Amino acid sequence: MKRILAVTAVGTWLYVMLTFLKDPAPFSELVPYCMGSTMLIFGILTGLFKGLEYWEAHALKKDTINEKKDS
Numbered sequence: 001m002k003r004i005l006a007v008t009a010v011g012t013w014l015y016v017m018l019t020f021l022k023d024p025a026p027f028s029e030l031v032p033y034c035m036g037s038t039m040l041i042f043g044i045l046t047g048l049f050k051g052l053e054y055w056e057a058h059a060l061k062k063d064t065i066n067e068k069k070d071s
Contacts, residue, residue, distance in 0.1 A: 002052060009045040013038060 016037045020030050 002049060005045060005048050005052070009041055013041045016041070 017034060020034055020037075021027075023030060
């Protein structure tokens, strides 16, 4: 699941960067948009990764507790 998220985030980032780079404006005017979109995209990816790690840890913990109860 993490790999899928990472590939999706990088693909989205590449699409956004290519969209900005196709703009006829000078790159110096586009820098804030490139930096902002990069921080936003990878910030969301980091949050999703942390959420998945939290969910995986609690799912594993729950499974361990259920196994102890069954024995």
